[in-house]
Amino acid sequence: MQKEVFSDLLKQAQHKLDRKTKPVGSLGKLETLAAQLAAIQGSLEPNIDKKRMLIFAASHGIAAEGVSAYPPEVTGQMVLNFLNGGAAINVLSRHGKMNLHVIDVGVDVDLSDSAKEASNFFSRRVTNGTKSFLREPAMTAEECEAALKAGYEQVQLAHEQQVRLLGIGEMGIGNTTAAAALFSALLNIHPEEIVGPGTGLNEAGVRHKALVIQKALDLHREKSGADPVAWLQHVGGLEIAAMTGVILEAYRLQMPVVVDGFIATSAAMVALQIEPAAKQICFFGHRSNEKAHRLVLEKLDANPVLDLEMRLGEGTGAALAMHLLDAAAKIMCEMATFDTAGVSDSEQDANKQARSASEKND
Numbered sequence: 001m002q003k004e005v006f007s008d009l010l011k012q013a014q015h016k017l018d019r020k021t022k023p024v025g026s027l028g029k030l031e032t033l034a035a036q037l038a039a040i041q042g043s044l045e046p047n048i049d050k051k052r053m054l055i056f057a058a059s060h061g062i063a064a065e066g067v068s069a070y071p072p073e074v075t076g077q078m079v080l081n082f083l084n085g086g087a088a089i090n091v092l093s094r095h096g097k098m099n100l101h102v103i104d105v106g107v108d109v110d111l112s113d114s115a116k117e118a119s120n121f122f123s124r125r126v127t128n129g130t131k132s133f134l135r136e137p138a139m140t141a142e143e144c145e146a147a148l149k150a151g152y153e154q155v156q157l158a159h160e161q162q163v164r165l166l167g168i169g170e171m172g173i174g175n176t177t178a179a180a181a182l183f184s185a186l187l188n189i190h191p192e193e194i195v196g197p198g199t200g201l202n203e204a205g206v207r208h209k210a211l212v213i214q215k216a217l218d219l220h221r222e223k224s225g226a227d228p229v230a231w232l233q234h235v236g237g238l239e240i241a242a243m244t245g246v247i248l249e250a251y252r253l254q255m256p257v258v259v260d261g262f263i264a265t266s267a268a269m270v271a272l273q274i275e276p277a278a279k280q281i282c283f284f285g286h287r288s289n290e291k292a293h294r295l296v297l298e299k300l301d302a303n304p305v306l307d308l309e310m311r312l313g314e315g316t317g318a319a320l321a322m323h324l325l326d327a328a329a330k331i332m333c334e335m336a337t338f339d340t341a342g343v344s345d346s347e348q349d350a351n352k353q354a355r356s357a358s359e360k361n362d
């Protein structure tokens with residue numbers, strides 16, 4: 001949406017909020033969230049009744065370089081856990097009354113036929129995981145494009161099905177290394193400042209991870225330059241590309257998206273470097289405990305909804321933030337105004353008194 005149109009909608013929404021029975025601004029961030037939802041939907045009665053969480057899963061060649069505390073097989077095992085309903089995101093999605101789509105964009109394992117038959121599973125495997133970007137590009141340009149398309153497709157489907165709010169999360173052992181490489185390359189920050197323990201590396205492991213990223217950036221710098229899509233292809237991940245696709249397509253279709261933690265934020269950063277105005281439709285669900293998430297959120301000028309010291313991924317932070325978005329939408333739609341409730345608006349009264357006093361003096 002044009003910048004001026006969006007900021008005009010924000011103003012109209014804030015005006016409506018200012019007429020509600022509360023001191024101006026007293027609902028704090030909840031008001032900011034409500035106004036953003038209203039502006040995205042172009043309605044002063046935002047509706048996010050139907051919500052969906054999208055979990056993109058993929059394997060990472062870089063996981064073979066000793067950059068994660070867990071073995072690569074966990075990626076496929078967790079996909080099965082998602083399909084059996086036992087993971088944290090299953091619990092939080094049920095609790096938040098949203099449905100959950102699990103999209104395999106590149107998991108390096110043969111999933112059973114019964115798993116693939118689950119109605120919320122989407123087999124969109126581009127390739128069996130990325131290559132190790134310490135040695136070669138993570139993806140070909142075609143693979144990267146196909147993964148972006150898997151993201152577009154989910155947004156189109158959600159749009160057709162009248163889903164009003166999307167969350168994006170991921171599963172992929174090794175993907176904090178891919179995300180950190182992207183942040184380092186595209187925000188121009190030294191890998192040592194960006195790397196963290198991920199699933200739980202010790203100090204030596206974190207130092208090794210930074211070194212791996214430094215070497216990889218040196219290898220891919222010449223080909224990638226300052227091009228976000230080229231970096232995505234060279235050091236990113238299939239699920240990161242798919243989440244980038246979600247944000248770009250959701251911007252085109254004006255659908256709000258709640259971004260999860262460190263890895264989902266790297267996808268948001270790539271999308272925003274491609275299309276800065278896509279920030280209009282992004283909510284940053286939480287600040288993850290992965291060390292540099294604070295720094296990158298600041299660099300993106302993104303104000304996260306929550307900080308619960310979580311660092312799980314899978315969309316868990318986004319799912320929890322959706323409760324507050326629900327609350328924000330309800331404030332916008334259901335709360336009485338000073339006029340309808342017959343409550344005196346002290347600021348207005350004070351202004352009126354000031355005006356009549358100055359008129360008397362004239």
Ligand SMILES: O=C(O)c1ccc[n+]([C@@H]2O[C@H](COP(=O)([O-])O)[C@@H](O)[C@H]2O)c1
Binds near residue numbers: 175289
């Ligand atoms: O979302 C986060 O902030 C986050 C922070 C650390 C780890 N994770 C999850 O852990 C996995 C990646 O960690 P790692 O150590 O294997 O790179 C991946 O499946 C993510 O969902 C997620």
Ligand SMILES: Cc1cc2nc[nH]c2cc1C
Binds near residue numbers: 172
């Ligand atoms: C068990 C486990 C669950 C996860 N969920 C998201 N990333 C994960 C990483 C591990 C290791």
